Amino acid sequence: MTPHSDITHITVVQGEARPLVDAAEEPQVMTFPHLVVRELIAFLALSIFLVTLSLVWDAPLEELANPSVAPNPAKAPWYFLGLQELLHYYAPFISGVLLPGVVIGALAVIPYFDINLERKPLWDGTHTRLKLAGIWGSVVALTALFYFTAAHPVWPIIGPLWATAIPMSLPVFGRRSLPFWIFLWFLLCAIALTVIGVFFRGPGWEYTLPWRDGIYT
Amino acid sequence: MNRVFRSIVRHGFPDTNRNRSLAVFTNFFLHIHPVKARLRAIRLTQTWYLGGLSAATFFILTVTGILLMFYYHPSVPRAYEDMKDLEFVVSAGVFLRNLHRWSAHMMVALVLLHMIRVFFAGAYRPPREFNWVIGVMLLLGTVLLSYTGYLLPWDQLAFWAVTVGTNMADAVPVIGGDIKFLMLGGNGVNENALLRFYVLHCVVLPAALLVGIAVHVWRVRKDGGIYLKKPESNE
Ligand code: HEM
Numbered sequence: 001m002t003p004h005s006d007i008t009h010i011t012v013v014q015g016e017a018r019p020l021v022d023a024a025e026e027p028q029v030m031t032f033p034h035l036v037v038r039e040l041i042a043f044l045a046l047s048i049f050l051v052t053l054s055l056v057w058d059a060p061l062e063e064l065a066n067p068s069v070a071p072n073p074a075k076a077p078w079y080f081l082g083l084q085e086l087l088h089y090y091a092p093f094i095s096g097v098l099l100p101g102v103v104i105g106a107l108a109v110i111p112y113f114d115i116n117l118e119r120k121p122l123w124d125g126t127h128t129r130l131k132l133a134g135i136w137g138s139v140v141a142l143t144a145l146f147y148f149t150a151a152h153p154v155w156p157i158i159g160p161l162w163a164t165a166i167p168m169s170l171p172v173f174g175r176r177s178l179p180f181w182i183f184l185w186f187l188l189c190a191i192a193l194t195v196i197g198v199f200f201r202g203p204g205w206e207y208t209l210p211w212r213d214g215i216y217t
Numbered sequence: 218m219n220r221v222f223r224s225i226v227r228h229g230f231p232d233t234n235r236n237r238s239l240a241v242f243t244n245f246f247l248h249i250h251p252v253k254a255r256l257r258a259i260r261l262t263q264t265w266y267l268g269g270l271s272a273a274t275f276f277i278l279t280v281t282g283i284l285l286m287f288y289y290h291p292s293v294p295r296a297y298e299d300m301k302d303l304e305f306v307v308s309a310g311v312f313l314r315n316l317h318r319w320s321a322h323m324m325v326a327l328v329l330l331h332m333i334r335v336f337f338a339g340a341y342r343p344p345r346e347f348n349w350v351i352g353v354m355l356l357l358g359t360v361l362l363s364y365t366g367y368l369l370p371w372d373q374l375a376f377w378a379v380t381v382g383t384n385m386a387d388a389v390p391v392i393g394g395d396i397k398f399l400m401l402g403g404n405g406v407n408e409n410a411l412l413r414f415y416v417l418h419c420v421v422l423p424a425a426l427l428v429g430i431a432v433h434v435w436r437v438r439k440d441g442g443i444y445l446k447k448p449e450s451n452e
Contacts, residue, residue: 026448027256032231032240035250035259042266043273050277050323054315061304064297065376067405074377077367079325079360084381092388108353110336111346183336217374 060217072203073216081197082190088205089150103186110179122181123174132169139165156196160188249434251442258443267331268437271359272430274324279423281317289369291415293408296371321363328359340444348436355433358426365418368411379414380406 029035062071076084086095122131142161146154164185167173202208202216228239238252257263288307289299303310332352335341341349368379383406386397402409437443 028253029256029259030234030237031250031252031254032237032247035254036241036247038259038261039266039269042270046270046273046323047277050274050316050320053319054312057315057319058311059315059318060372060374061300061370062373064294065371065373065406067376069373071373071377074381076378076381077363078322079329079363080378080382083385087385092385093390096385096388097390104353104357108350111341111343111349180337187333 073201073205075197075201075217078194078198081201082193085156085193085197085201086154089152089154106186110183113179121175122168122178123171135165135168156192157189160185160192163188249438251438255442255445257445263445264443265330265334267327267334268434271324271327271331272434274320274327275426275430277320278317278324281313281320282419282423284313285317286419291369291412293371293411296369296411300370300372321366325359325363328356332356338444342444345436345440345444348433348440351429351433351436355426355429358422358429362418362422362426365414365422368406368414369418371411376406379410383410 075081083096083100086099089095090099139161143158146157146161164181168176168181199210199215200207202213208216226240227243229236231237231240241247241250241252285303288303288310290296300314303314307313335349335352364379364382368375383397383400386400387393389396398404400410400413401407402413
């Protein structure tokens with residue numbers, strides 16, 4: 001306050017609301033050298049792996065692009081082959097726009113989805129019958145959906161559905177939450193679709209066996 | 218000599234905890250870390266270093282990508298001829314191209330694995346929920362970066378993979394045709410599409426991803442470091 005001023009300024013400082021480091025009383029080490037050295041080792045291991053790979057395996061290069069000669073099959077890179085495999089079952093709008101849109105949307109809202117916040121175990125002893133009925137009702141409905149609405153029954157989605165629903169119903173795995181099982185189902189579907197698309201599809205998007213016919217790219 | 222050294226790093230030899238702390242927080246590159254780390258947080262089995270390795274592949278891709286740019290022209294058929302030159306004319310050209318390509322596949326794989334790790338750890342829950350959303354955007358960015366790069370060699374593989382992908386844009390109701398036109402700068406995959414993909418691949422997407430990664434890693438710190446289970450509970 002300067003003597004010339006007759007106005008008093010009051011500033012209200014709010015307490016900081018910042019998340020605290022979870023636990024303060026656990027063993028800590030100096031970042032330098034302990035973490036820095038580990039990061040360096042991880043980086044070197046990755047580099048050695050990639051350099052070795054690049055020395056022994058050449059990136060593909062085919063003929064000059066030719067818009068009038070379509071290769072058969074024409075495959076996208078591996079991370080899109082799950083989607084391309086879905087194109088075999090559903091019209092492009094469903095397989096290329098709707099389903100991926102739903103999956104990306106679902107991924108983004110995971111943390112805002114109420115049940116998720118607490119990650120409550122499914123079998124906590126409450127409403128067990130109701131939950132079982134809900135689960136198996138949904139499983140049957142989804143199975144019907146993916147069996148009847150597609151050009152071919154979508155086994156790479158129905159299979160993982162049952163593979164998730166069965167252990168989900170067992171009290172042994174009762175500590176797992178609903179989001180856990182849904183994510184697991186998505187993950188298994190993505191793996192199944194991708195593996196089929198990469199290894200088991202050939203000309204005309206017909207099934208092939210990689211050990212008999214090789215891998216089509 | 219010591220004076221010059223001191224002007225660069227501003228701390229003594231890191232053999233005391235004080236100097237080790239200074240080594241971290243007076244260093245631009247290391248100051249993303251706290252000076253001390255919880256022992257459990259830096260164990261290999263906690264994160265498998267997957268986020269860090271995703272960033273590492275991005276770094277390798279930037280370096281090899283810039284080198285590749287010295288030999289590449291985004292025009293038809295020059296782009297393809299440049300691939301042939303890398304193979305037959307440029308010293309270690311094949312190796313350079315291989316390293317860029319395999320690192321790109323590796324990055325997509327590492328980012329996916331990182332996401333799976335984060336989910337099963339339950340680390341997406343508050344206060345980290347928005348960082349998870351940023352992560353989803355980084356995943357999309359990574360895939361787009363990889364995909365735009367896929368067209369650049371302008372061979373049959375590149376051309377048809379991108380044709381399959383952009384045909385999907387057609388399936389979007391009402392505006393699908395316009396989206397496709399915007400992506401390709403035309404109705405089919407042609408020289409304009411090559412130029413667009415090149416600019417996206419070499420400038421727009423890497424810049425966006427760099428900023429995104431910076432925000433993501435910064436928020437990891439602001440959210441109290443990586444998520445660890447409370448020592449006594451199984452939650
Ligand atoms: C370019 C891609 C990415 C980079 C470079 C990156 C980098 C990192 C780094 C360095 C960490 C520190 C801990 C760790 O390594 O696990 C981290 C944590 C985290 N990441 Fe990523 N990330 C990327 C993509 C993603 C994606 C796709 C997601 C999820 C959709 C995600 C969600 C998270 C979350 C929630 C954390 C906090 C984890 C915890 O507290 O244990 N990130 N990220």
